[in-house]
Amino acid sequence: MLSQNAALQLLLLLATLATAAPNCPPLGPVFEKPRNFRSSAAIRAALANLTEAFQTRDADNSAAVRANITSYSHEVFSISDVDPVIFSWHRTAPAHASSHITNGGVKKTDADTVYRLGSLTKIFTVYMWLAQDGDVRWNEPITKYVPELAEAADKAKDDPVGNVAWGEVTVGSLAGQLSGAVRDYGLMGELTQTVDQNTAIQLGFPALNSSDPTLPKCGNSSPASSKSTPPTPPSPPPPTPNTGFQIPAYALEFIKGRPFQQLMEESIFRPLNLSHTFYNKAPSNLGIVPGPASASDAQWDYQLGDENPAGNMYSSIQDISVLGRSIMRSTLLAPVLTNRWLKPASLTSEPNAGVGYPWGIRRIVLSSVANGKRVVDAYNKAGRIGHYNSLLNLLPDYGVGFSVLLASPNLPANANVNLADALDEQLLPALEEAAREHAQDTYGGEYSNGENSSLKITTQPDRPGLGIENWMSNWTDMQYISVVLAAGYSAVSPSIKLYPTGLDTVVPGEMNRDTGRAATRGKRVAYKAVFEDLNVPSRTPPSMFSTDCGSWVSLTGVTYGSMPLDQFFFEVDGSGRVFSVENAALRMFMRKS
Incomplete structure (x- = not known):
């Protein structure tokens, strides 16, 4: 029979756990990518x-x-x-x-039917730049590769409100929609090229003289000649300019010495x-x-002419x-x-x-x-x-x-x-459920060295990651010790979750006597653990600065002999079956039963 004081403490503990903080995984996948689409x-x-x-x-x-x-x-x-x-x-x-x-078009759509893409073209444009040249030039000024913009850049020094500061615009800011350039020049949304003067006046716009220098010139879509004012300075909140993809096309042609379409x-x-x-x-x-x-x-x-890299393509x-x-x-x-x-x-x-x-x-x-x-x-x-x-x-x-x-x-x-x-x-x-099912089937189960060390791995539908339970090392409760070491205080409700790192390496098997080469046995897969005390109260709604999800700060926070306590390695055979796990700091192999 519990004493009154013990019963009160138990009720307080249960109440605390009922409002406990949720698990806080690092950003990214919490399980390996699912492969069981047909069976899930x-x-x-x-x-x-x-x-x-x-x-x-x-x-x-x-x-x-x-x-x-x-x-x-x-x-x-x-x-x-x-x-x-x-x-x-x-x-x-x-x-x-x-x-x-x-x-003359198709009478029935299928996987090969071609449509126009509009701005989806921009993915092709950036992908092509990266495939051709990587991102090593992305912090360089665009004027280095489109010299025509240098003159326009000088105007911005005297009048930054009326001119784009091209000298401060980088290749990467164009690709990232952060250039501060105008959306289009003389194309999309330009009323003077889509309606006549009388219609424009009826819509409330003033009449414009044909000699007005701000009028876009038909057939000239160069952003350097644009009289439009910039919507923002370089590297602002994004305004999504189409010119941001037209101009890198000029730059890549300058760098590679070949037409953009050929490069694509x-x-x-x-x-x-x-x-x-x-x-x-x-x-x-x-x-x-x-x-x-x-x-x-x-x-x-x-x-779209010069703006083809921003929105002209077709695909299925x-x-x-x-x-x-x-x-x-x-x-x-x-x-x-x-x-x-x-x-x-x-x-x-x-x-x-x-x-x-x-x-x-x-x-x-x-x-x-x-x-x-x-x-x-x-x-x-x-x-x-x-x-x-x-x-x-x-x-x-x-x-x-x-x-x-x-x-x-x-x-x-x-x-x-x-x-x-x-x-x-x-x-x-x-x-998410398919990934969890795959993780449970692959990694779930009991692991032991057959003597004094063991653990159990499970998953839960309402929680992320592989959960470690009953973790013992040299007859010591590592479930508790690891969270205490990571948190710096006594843990009330210790929780350990493993998340994929995306790192793995091939593990060679025994030597093949006929070929003289090592047979591929499988791979070694790295997982990262997050040690948490779920007794920390959940912050709902969130505070301005305090957080119950700062696990990214504490990764690899505890090491032993230069090896991290939160690093685990699974050994996987050639058929995808997991047969052991090792903790890096404890240097202990445990086989899956």
């Missing part, structure tokens, strides 16, 4: 729900969807060789299936075998060409998926360069959004992980041009992405991101 019950259920949702969508002729006049292709892809395509869906609007409407074809199209991707003027018989004949021909054929859903897969696989780039590319360049005024090179970044909080600060970063680029919408979205934590291409003579507002929202609601929780 969560994935199968999500795909069934998606099929039903798209069937319903394809019958919706409301203004929000306009299924009767909107054709689209949609694909979910992965870096897995076994399941490179997880889900695909193609919709041909009834209005686009008639030969007299499609003007040799560094991206041919290595990835993108047979249905075109820099300009794609054959209409490969594309979906919606709308009345005169309008649709113009929407399909018109070119299959080729866009190949592109996304190659980025996450680092097919054309060194992995470290890919990692630098998939990072924010700036924050925005929206707390869960940022911008990259030239990504739009969404920070998605997974509500299914109720007891963990689980944030998934999605790297996307959307585009719109004429009758076409596009979107590429990468989820590097899972090695999964999806692409959306749409065509309609009257596109619904945000049609591409609306499709993405419908997808993510089903897909993200399923991917």
Whole structure:
């Protein structure tokens, strides 16, 4: 029978644990990338729900969807060789299936149907620069490679309000949408080139004299000759200028001495075998060409000229998926360069959004992980041009992405991101669960040295990472000791979670007597532990400076003989079976039972 005092202490402890802080993983994946797409019950259920949702969508002729006049292709892809395509869906609007409407275009959409991309072209442009030249020049001034901008840079010294400070603009700030340059020059949104003077006056604008120096000159789209005032100084909050991709195209031509289109074809199209991707003027018989004949021909054929690197390209859903897969696989780039590319360049005024090179970044909080600060970063680029919408979205934590291409003579507002929202609601929780299932099947179980050291690894649906339980070393409770050493005080509710580092190395097997070479036995996989006392109260809502999620500060905070206590190594055989684990500091192998 508990004494009154002991019972009170127990109640206080239980009350504290009920409001305990959730687990705080480092940024990035909390499990290895899933490979069990076909066997995962969560994935199968999500795909069934998606099929039903798209069937319903394809019958919706409301203004929000306009299924009767909107054709689209949609694909979910992965870096897995076994399941490179997880889900695909193609919709041909009834209005686009008639030969007299499609003007020589396809009568039925499929994986090879070509659409226009709009600003999704910018991903190709930056990818091509990185494949050709890396990012070593990204902190250099653009005037070094586009000398025509030097004269314009001098004007900004006297009048920074009326002129872009090109001398302070770097190559990387252009790619990262941080240049402070005008959005376009004499093209998109320029009313003097899209409406006549009388119409402009009726809209409330003043009449302009033809000799006015601020009027854009037809056929001259050089940003250096622009009279537009800069929206911001260099490296500001991002205004997303199209000139930020036109100008690097000039620079790369200067550096490499070859035309931009040739560079694109040799560094991206041919290595990835993108047979249905075109820099300009794609054959209409490969594309979906919606709308009345005169309008649709113009929407399909018109070119952006010098702004082609910002929004002119054409591609198919299959080729866009190949592109996304190659980025996450680092097919054309060194992995470290890919990692630098998939990072924010700036924050925005929206707390869960940022911008990259030239990504739009969404920070998605997974509500299914109720007891963990689980944030998934999605790297996307959307585009719109004429009758076409596009979107590429990468989820590097899972090695999964999806692409959306749409065509309609009257596109619904945000049609591409609306499709993405419908997808993510089903897909993200399923991917997290599939990754957890894979981690449990691969790493879960009992490990022991057969004498005085052992531990158990488990996973929980509502918590991130591999959980370590019952960790004993030399008959000592390491579950408690490790958290005390990391925190610097006695732990009430010690928790240890392991997270993948992305580091592994091949482990050679025994020598093959016939070949004289070592046989490949498997690999050694590194995981990082986070030691936490979950007795720390959860800060909801969050404080201005105090936090219950600062685990990134304390990684490798405790070492023994120069080896980190929070580093674990798993030995994996050639079939993918885990057979042992070792803690770096304790230097103890424990075999899986």
